[in-house]
Amino acid sequence: MVTQRNRLGTITVVAGLMVSTSAMADTLKVGVVGPMTGPLAVMGEQWRQGIETFMELNGDKAGDTTIEVVYRDTTGNPANAKQMAQELIVRERVQALVGFGISPSAAAAAPVINEVQIPTFLPHVASPALMDASPYFVRLGQNIATNAEVAAKWARESGMESAYVAVADYAPGHDVANAFKPAFEGAGGTVTGSDNIPLSTVDFSPFAERIAEAQPDMVQLFIPPGAQAVSMVKAMAARGLMEDTLIMGQGEAEDSDIHLFDGTIKNFHSAIYYSESLDNPENEAFVGGLQAKFGEDVLPSTFTLGAYDSMALIYALASEMGADFNGDAVMAKLAGYSWASPRGKITLDAESREPIQDFVIRRVEDVDGQLRNVVVDTIPQVHPISGS
């Protein structure tokens, strides 16, 4: 009895192995690693929406290859990122990674990725120097130095003479300040004040007061989205800054986040590479698919878009390359790769592995009683600014 059951068990295991090996040939496993829970859970949630929207619209077949997605949660802690990436690679045998909510997590996982040469698609992390950490990183967002430079040039062209730089006191904030100042001053403007706002700040009115006293023409802002951005905008509005000063940020007023603010967010400008209001067939499919699956009032963010475009890229590569999908081949193919994204035409710069794409200047306006980002200007095909 016992031996019989053992033999049966062995047969089942062997059969199972055969099935899984034969399945592996035409299945491509994609590991998604990021903050699915914890303080950064918004990112993970929006990635999931982007990925599921893409798969709803395109099915799970890329050519002859079946795409399978496996998620791992870092809870937003870089210490987990490496372990989770390792687990996905070793145990789940994923062939591509989509991931990392913050740049330090991506940097932490880079050694593992380099070791096994897994192409890794970064939906949004934005540290300029990050791309040096791994030759297998592909950026689908931008590096924040690019936004800051676009903002500085656009503000100067719009006649802004003096600027105040108010950024959160951590690496991305410093990156923005360091890119904005030379760009604005190089174009003939003056930076009259600059504050690094501690991340522990709860009441932002002291910073609004400092800005108001300096009376700049414009403010370059960089504050983490969510509670901090909401509080900072409220504090600036209470000081009248939203009305008489050009306030420019990056990701503070994502389309999906505008409802977190009250009317005070009106007139907030962002220099960024996407707006849900863009008029092109790819964007129509993306936003339409998202809302059909997750509800009429769900709006995309650059997080949603980055995950969606990561999948678009993986599908395209998987159907073109089939069984030849591996790190070095993928990276070679991606140099100069171009496709139509909901954001418009996007080309991966061969050298930096970052997108060449349109930037938009958006402004929050009241559109039929609803606060929406409205595109006020487009800067075509901006090349990424070298980070290192």
Place this chain on the structure above:
Amino acid sequence: MASAASSLTFILLYGVSYGLVLFIISIGLVITMGLMRVMNLAHGAFAAIGGYIAVGVMTNFGIPFPLAVVAAVAGVVALSVVLERLVFVNLYGAPELDQVLMTIGINFIVIGGLTIFFGPNVYPISLPDYLTGNVDLGIRNFEVYRLFVIAMGLIVVVGLWIMFEKTSFGAKLRAAVDNPSMTRVIGINVNRVFIIAFGIGSGLAALGGAIGAGMLPLEPYYPMKYLVLVLVVVALSGFGNMRASLAVAVLVGIVDTAGRFLVPSFGGFIIYIVLVVLMVLRPEGLFTKRAA
């Protein structure tokens, strides 16, 4: 830089209004910790739940703000009384580590619950029109909302003062804080005093969470995010010292505001430097009489 006078009025007005929100949120913990010696690190969770209830009934049922605040306080008082009987009663006299682990655990449950039901993002409050905009105080413009917060803070101060100094419940409470076993001996039902005090403390947290939501945005991590500030106030106040906690909260508000305004890069540290210095000099609390 504008004139020194304008900077000073800014620091005072904004510091006091910020301090009073901290006071309303923290005072409940000062009371319950002083009374029951329970290190309730889940106190911020009651503030968060209060805020979520207030905003929830406002946005879903169109209930006006004042009634929503009442609903928040009532809801949290009811919840806290149940929790006191089920959970906190087991912590009285338990080792501090048990208390810390248990109440931190409650925090994580609340954070997880808020994320499941309301999403991981900020839960936005839209204040009624009469609380938005600015009012001209003569010396400078000031937010109506912050004036309202100051007024509410003062109402809470006066209300607590009357309750503690002028009612027989207040006398029993003070007796129970000073010497629980002696209070029991003279026939006062200390357990009942505990339940009521716990309810009041949690209700005040809910009040702070609800009316402070315009300044401290509601989000699932609220219970952890503001815990440090609350603990600063509690630590500097000393056990059960309510009068001190008002002064301490306002001091924290003013020091924090002044620090960030005058030396922004170090602004985040100044309050902790003050905390360390004061804790070294006056470990029993800022205004506590030293034991002879």
